[in-house]
Amino acid sequence: MTAQTGKTVLEVRGLSVAFPGRKGETTAISNVSFDLNLGQTTCFVGESGSGKSVTARAVLNIVEPAVIKAGAINLVDVEAGQRIELSGLNPDGAEIRAVRGARIAMIFQEPMSSLSPVHTIGEQIIEGIMLHQDVDTATARDRAIKALRAVQIKNPEDAIDRYPFEYSGGMRQRAMIAMALGCEPDILIADEPTTALDVTTQAEILKLLKGLQESHGMAVMFITHDMGVVAEIADQVVVMLHGSVVETGAVDQVFHAPVHAYTKKLLKASMGLDEAAHGRGAASSDEILIETHNLSLAFPSKKKLLRKPGSGVQALDEVSVELRRGEILGIVGESGSGKTTLARVLMGRFQPQFGEAIYHTRDGVAKDLNDPATFRDGQVYREMRMIFQDPYGSLNPRMTVQQIIGEPLLVNGLLKGAALRDRVGELLERVGLPASAMERYPHAFSGGQRQRIGIARAIALDPRVIIADEATSALDGSIRAQILDLLLDLRSELDLSILFIAHDIGVVRYFCDRVAVMHKGRVVETGTAVQICDAPQDPYTQRLISAVPIPDPRKRHLVA
Amino acid sequence: MLNYLARRLVTMILTLLALSVVVFVVIQLPPGDFVTSYIASLSAAGESVDQETIIALRDRYKLDSPVLVQYAAWLSDILRGDFGYSFEMQRPVSEIFSQRIGISLAVELTAVIVMWAVSIPIGIYSAVNQYSVGDYIATILGFLGLAIPNFLFALVLMYVCYNWFGVTITGLFSAEYMNARWSVDRFLDFASHVWAPILVISTAGAAQLVRVLRANLLDELNKPYVLTARAKGLTKRRLIWRYPVRVAMNPLVSTIGWVLPTVISSSFVTAIVLNLPTLSPILLRALLSQDMYLAGALIMFMGLLTLVGTLISDLLLAWIDPRIRLGMVGAT
Numbered sequence: 104m105t106a107q108t109g110k111t112v113l114e115v116r117g118l119s120v121a122f123p124g125r126k127g128e129t130t131a132i133s134n135v136s137f138d139l140n141l142g143q144t145t146c147f148v149g150e151s152g153s154g155k156s157v158t159a160r161a162v163l164n165i166v167e168p169a170v171i172k173a174g175a176i177n178l179v180d181v182e183a184g185q186r187i188e189l190s191g192l193n194p195d196g197a198e199i200r201a202v203r204g205a206r207i208a209m210i211f212q213e214p215m216s217s218l219s220p221v222h223t224i225g226e227q228i229i230e231g232i233m234l235h236q237d238v239d240t241a242t243a244r245d246r247a248i249k250a251l252r253a254v255q256i257k258n259p260e261d262a263i264d265r266y267p268f269e270y271s272g273g274m275r276q277r278a279m280i281a282m283a284l285g286c287e288p289d290i291l292i293a294d295e296p297t298t299a300l301d302v303t304t305q306a307e308i309l310k311l312l313k314g315l316q317e318s319h320g321m322a323v324m325f326i327t328h329d330m331g332v333v334a335e336i337a338d339q340v341v342v343m344l345h346g347s348v349v350e351t352g353a354v355d356q357v358f359h360a361p362v363h364a365y366t367k368k369l370l371k372a373s374m375g376l377d378e379a380a381h382g383r384g385a386a387s388s389d390e391i392l393i394e395t396h397n398l399s400l401a402f403p404s405k406k407k408l409l410r411k412p413g414s415g416v417q418a419l420d421e422v423s424v425e426l427r428r429g430e431i432l433g434i435v436g437e438s439g440s441g442k443t444t445l446a447r448v449l450m451g452r453f454q455p456q457f458g459e460a461i462y463h464t465r466d467g468v469a470k471d472l473n474d475p476a477t478f479r480d481g482q483v484y485r486e487m488r489m490i491f492q493d494p495y496g497s498l499n500p501r502m503t504v505q506q507i508i509g510e511p512l513l514v515n516g517l518l519k520g521a522a523l524r525d526r527v528g529e530l531l532e533r534v535g536l537p538a539s540a541m542e543r544y545p546h547a548f549s550g551g552q553r554q555r556i557g558i559a560r561a562i563a564l565d566p567r568v569i570i571a572d573e574a575t576s577a578l579d580g581s582i583r584a585q586i587l588d589l590l591l592d593l594r595s596e597l598d599l600s601i602l603f604i605a606h607d608i609g610v611v612r613y614f615c616d617r618v619a620v621m622h623k624g625r626v627v628e629t630g631t632a633v634q635i636c637d638a639p640q641d642p643y644t645q646r647l648i649s650a651v652p653i654p655d656p657r658k659r660h661l662v663a
Numbered sequence: 664m665l666n667y668l669a670r671r672l673v674t675m676i677l678t679l680l681a682l683s684v685v686v687f688v689v690i691q692l693p694p695g696d697f698v699t700s701y702i703a704s705l706s707a708a709g710e711s712v713d714q715e716t717i718i719a720l721r722d723r724y725k726l727d728s729p730v731l732v733q734y735a736a737w738l739s740d741i742l743r744g745d746f747g748y749s750f751e752m753q754r755p756v757s758e759i760f761s762q763r764i765g766i767s768l769a770v771e772l773t774a775v776i777v778m779w780a781v782s783i784p785i786g787i788y789s790a791v792n793q794y795s796v797g798d799y800i801a802t803i804l805g806f807l808g809l810a811i812p813n814f815l816f817a818l819v820l821m822y823v824c825y826n827w828f829g830v831t832i833t834g835l836f837s838a839e840y841m842n843a844r845w846s847v848d849r850f851l852d853f854a855s856h857v858w859a860p861i862l863v864i865s866t867a868g869a870a871q872l873v874r875v876l877r878a879n880l881l882d883e884l885n886k887p888y889v890l891t892a893r894a895k896g897l898t899k900r901r902l903i904w905r906y907p908v909r910v911a912m913n914p915l916v917s918t919i920g921w922v923l924p925t926v927i928s929s930s931f932v933t934a935i936v937l938n939l940p941t942l943s944p945i946l947l948r949a950l951l952s953q954d955m956y957l958a959g960a961l962i963m964f965m966g967l968l969t970l971v972g973t974l975i976s977d978l979l980l981a982w983i984d985p986r987i988r989l990g991m992v993g994a995t
Contacts, residue, residue: 204896213887
């Protein structure tokens with residue numbers, strides 16, 4: 104750490120940003136004040152829409168189409184003792200451009216879409232270096248390689264000429280960080296940089312950021328909605344709600360002596376996931392609904408243009424699981440572990456090469472899920488329904504909610520006309536939405552409400568099994584808890600069995616009865632949720648569990 | 664890359680062969696064969712044909728042999744550059760072709776280039792300054808360009824030029840240069856005529872391209888990588904050209920494949936109104952008068968253009984987009 108640690112490098116006072124519109128302005132943030140200090144991490148928490156990202160973008164003066172209405176953003180040059188006021192500068196002017204990338208750099212949530220798909224990683228890093236530093240291409244390239252090495256990318260000399268889509272998610276985020284740090288900025292703004300990553304990758308990136316912060320002595324503005332991450336890395340915490348700062352303080356104080364009610368609510372929602380839900384485990388019986396034995400499925404590698412085909416991917420490797428009546432079985436693993444492939448095999452999307460998958464119907468008939476013909480009469484689809492990850496992409500934007508929820512009833516010829524309408528209203532109320540919502544289109548609803556619509560669609564046919572593929576991954580903390588509680592209620596009311604696919608092992612203890620941990624297409628460990636979370640046996644499970652951030656700054660274990 | 668090219672060329676040849684079968688069937692479709700039509704057209708003109716010529720012709724086109732032999736003879740003639748005989752125009756098809764193909768390609772290629780040169784800057788301006796005055800003007804002009812039929816535009820242009828400026832803009836050459844050899848004067852004369860058809864042909868296409876580019880670019884401008892580039896401190900101008908425009912060009916580049924054949928087949932109304940000595944009016948005439956060898960040769964030619972165009976657009980796409988180059992689909 105440098106001698107400057109702790110000195111204030113950015114002062115934001117009374118910042119307000121508004122979106123102009125035909126019917127007057129919409130305020131995005133109002134009267135936001137905070138400081139960023141060199142060598143320290145300030146975490147911004149709050150749910151989506153609370154104005155965290157707008158605040159971050161306002162610091163760089165990139166808020167179009169919104170405008171900064173009031174307030175001051177003072178960037179302090181600690182060594183020279185000068186300060187620049189950023190909020191009044193022309194957003195396209197030379198002064199602010201000299202600050203962007205050079206003194207304040209930013210990294211984003213989606214490392215794939217945040218990097219240009221048609222330029223190599225190297226081109227994108229070198230561009231930034233040459234923009235702010237007076238060096239030739241060869242020197243800039245050397246610096247870019249150095250930056251890639253600093254973020255622990257293997258073979259940086261080779262990796263520099265690769266394209267973003269040839270990198271894994273974690274590597275892309277490392278490359279983003281290398282790009283941001285290419286000019287050694289004083290301030291790094293990180294907007295949900297680990298939200299799209301697996302827990303183990305998240306732990307690695309957090310560790311990397313902490314290490315880089317110590318060696319560079321920079322201030323980090325870290326935006327997240329995960330209180331666990333906050334507890335791991337924050338020095339200061341700023342809690343935002345509806346565009347305003349409701350609480351600011353040192354991390355220990357915010358976690359152990361929160362003042363504002365909203366902060367307490369956030370903490371409760373994140374702690375709650377550490378406990379098992381109430382009144383569960385009673386319902387499950389010995390009746391088996393779905394069983395698989397030694398399912399194996401290999402995808403041949405794509406025959407690439409101009410390249411020799413490599414060896415294929417073993418998506419499923421002798422997977423044996425069983426879903427019992429009334430239970431919630433969690434399938435947990437990182438992306439690429441084969442958990443979604445397993446769900447798709449059960450839904451008849453893929454046919455495995457070996458093994459068997461059996462579904463026992465309501466009338467006690469065993470159906471072979473490996474045979475495409477099984478699905479033709481639609482019975483399996485009526486009894487096994489899916490909920491998807493993306494509440495935005497999984498609802499047709501051109502259909503009303505009534506059409507969306509009513510469609511499975513209609514195509515199966517069960518209900519129509521007024522009866523259909525009544526049933527849709529009933530389903531909406533069951534998932535906690537007003538029946539009047541059926542007239543509206545999906546865009547009128549928030550992410551959590553859309554996921555409720557997806558659930559209403561799934562239970563419309565009175566199914567026995569629900570396959571929830573990352574159904575809560577796209578949701579914020581407290582909304583996620585609400586959706587999980589809804590599914591728990593529905594399970595006991597409707598006698599459902601749920602196959603819950605998740606990469607977030609944090610929700611497993613709260614939600615699941617039993618868990619199967621998948622890694623590289625294999626089930627490495629199966630057990631009850633408590634057993635997996637408290638006493639994992641397999642080394643991979645142990646690694647996975649230990650990578651979960653704990654929402655208590657006194658129990659830091661990831662970056663220390 | 665060479666491997667890929669070779670494979671593409673082989674598929675192209677096979678596609679052309681398949682097309683030739685279709686064309687041959689089309690040629691065979693009218694009742695009677697080519698020589699009976701020929702005799703009919705001659706006797707309609709009041710001439711008589713002696714028996715020896717008929718036999719010579721029947722023999723030359725193998726009309727009394729089985730269909731497959733006829734096809735083989737026709738195909739081998741084509742490979743030698745003999746596309747058959749146009750009884751409507753009373754000249755070999757290859758002769759008509761060689762007369763018109765140069766001019767035709769010159770006019771239509773220039774129209775395509777003008778189309779692109781005009782529409783790309785306008786499209787980018789429109790997207791970057793969405794809902795500005797300039798965008799509205801471009802949008803209105805674009806819809807006008809799309810909505811006004813080419814022949815009407817050509818007629819209005821002719822009227823305006825003749826009435827107000829006393830200039831006739833039909834044809835591509837003044838009378839004195841019509842059959843002259845190419846010289847600087849003849850080229851200047853050509854240039855003074857050719858702007859009108861190019862203007863007419865390119866407006867509609869350009870308007871369409873502006874709309875497509877504007878829509879694509881509007882999507883790309885909201886992508887997070889644009890924000891990343893801004894956060895780097897790039898100037899707006901450099902940023903837009905370097906990042907979103909490059910990605911937004913993909914759908915445009917993939918239209919190169921059929922842009923030339925489309926221009927040729929859609930410009931025939933313009934060509935007739937403006938009396939242009941290009942290929943497209945001939946195609947219409949050939950089809951109307953069942954001049955099957957001429958029509959067949961034109962269809963083969965347009966098929967070839969489509970195939971070459973598609974190859975060019977695929978190569979260009981591979982060049983500008985590494986995701987396509989590395990054989991990966993669907994990454995955004």
